[in-house]
Amino acid sequence: MPPPSDRPLNERTNFLLSQLGFHTAMRFTERLAALDIQPSHFGLLMHLAQGEGRSQQQLAEALGIHRKVMVGLLDDLEQRGLAERRRHPADRRAHAIHLTDAARTLLPQARAIADAEEEDLLTGLSGEQRRQLLGLLQHMAENSGNPQGVHPGLRRNPGSP
Amino acid sequence: MPPPSDRPLNERTNFLLSQLGFHTAMRFTERLAALDIQPSHFGLLMHLAQGEGRSQQQLAEALGIHRKVMVGLLDDLEQRGLAERRRHPADRRAHAIHLTDAARTLLPQARAIADAEEEDLLTGLSGEQRRQLLGLLQHMAENSGNPQGVHPGLRRNPGSP
DNA sequence: TATTGTTATACTCTATAACTATA
DNA sequence: TATAGTTATAGAGTATAACAATA
Numbered sequence: 557m558p559p560p561s562d563r564p565l566n567e568r569t570n571f572l573l574s575q576l577g578f579h580t581a582m583r584f585t586e587r588l589a590a591l592d593i594q595p596s597h598f599g600l601l602m603h604l605a606q607g608e609g610r611s612q613q614q615l616a617e618a619l620g621i622h623r624k625v626m627v628g629l630l631d632d633l634e635q636r637g638l639a640e641r642r643r644h645p646a647d648r649r650a651h652a653i654h655l656t657d658a659a660r661t662l663l664p665q666a667r668a669i670a671d672a673e674e675e676d677l678l679t680g681l682s683g684e685q686r687r688q689l690l691g692l693l694q695h696m697a698e699n700s701g702n703p704q705g706v707h708p709g710l711r712r713n714p715g716s717p
Numbered sequence: 718m719p720p721p722s723d724r725p726l727n728e729r730t731n732f733l734l735s736q737l738g739f740h741t742a743m744r745f746t747e748r749l750a751a752l753d754i755q756p757s758h759f760g761l762l763m764h765l766a767q768g769e770g771r772s773q774q775q776l777a778e779a780l781g782i783h784r785k786v787m788v789g790l791l792d793d794l795e796q797r798g799l800a801e802r803r804r805h806p807a808d809r810r811a812h813a814i815h816l817t818d819a820a821r822t823l824l825p826q827a828r829a830i831a832d833a834e835e836e837d838l839l840t841g842l843s844g845e846q847r848r849q850l851l852g853l854l855q856h857m858a859e860n861s862g863n864p865q866g867v868h869p870g871l872r873r874n875p876g877s878p
Numbered sequence: 879t880a881t882t883g884t885t886a887t888a889c890t891c892t893a894t895a896a897c898t899a900t901a
Numbered sequence: 902t903a904t905a906g907t908t909a910t911a912g913a914g915t916a917t918a919a920c921a922a923t924a
Contacts, residue, residue: 559825560825560826560828560829560831560832561828561832562828564763564865564866565760565763565865565866565868566855566858566865566866567851567855568831568835569835569838569839569847569850569851569854570741570745570831570834570835570838571831571866571868572851572854572855572858573734573737573738573741573838573854574738574739574741574742574745574868574870575738575858575861575863575867575868575869576734576738576854576857576858576861577734577735577736577737577738577739577742578735578738578739578742578868578869578870579861579863579869580731580734580735581735581738581739582869584731584735599726602725602726664720664721665721667721667722667723668721670721670729670731670732671721671722673731674729674730674731677730677731677734677857677860677861678730678857679860680856680860681853681856681857685853686730688849688853689730689850689853690728690730690733692842692846692849692850692853693730693733693734693737694727694728694733695841695842696737696838696839696842697727697733697736697737699838699840699841700736700737700740700838702736702740704725704726704727705725705726705727705732706736707726707732707735707736707739708736708739708740708743709735709739
């Protein structure tokens, strides 16, 4: 077994990923505040834009969170007039979640903020370097065991029954 | 101004960085638990290994945290027999922080855990790809405004007087 | 009996303020 | 008056447990 390396933190890929990941998430959060939403709301809106009418349970599973957390997220979105809980056509226990027109207006603005954040992060890198980086990160993400688009920071309850 | 892109999350560099950064930090935390320390303790031990005898205030500034947080970190390390608060030779208000022999034994084990975590993250990437990735991340880290080796997750108090 | 959504409670982490002993 | 270290307190966020309505 080789001896452990004594590289400084800024020469460790794992540290740099954690540092940069936290940095960009924090800055994205600050920028999204202008729209009065948070990254978790953005992720949920993005998901709803791909298909409305799903139950809270289905949405919670897609985002990798506990259904109790989904209650709070939807409370927030409903309060801001961005989502609606409608009657589920097939299951009277469940709600069918839909976007509002306000959400369809807001979503492009939120996407533009995400684009701007990414652009700031990639400043100084060539198009070729950006493609390389994206490919390497995608490779690692697939290898990590996290489902596509599921952020472990919104984590599922460990002992979910 | 171009329209905002509607790429999915796993095609956004900023999302992938946040996802992978959180993932590796979480897994590193779990692995370090075998040594009964956390990543913030690891960072502090790494820093102390580069030079002992500094004051808590100096250490707090180097790690980018508030001095009040340093109190808790050093309480933890002292309780585990990994650090000592000695009398500061020049300032009777301050402490001079030193590592113990136990810490010098533990630090290589912690480094080995960091190495193992990095190796798992980079599985499947060639040596050339690893060098490319490291260089790209270092470029972005320098561009981000975060001082070298300072993790924004251990963040300084916003309104520090 | 199991599932959907919800609420109440406790627990942990962080932030604000103030205190002491020195300088 | 300012600084090093510390403590007390309150607030935000998260986990545990239990609940009513429906399948």
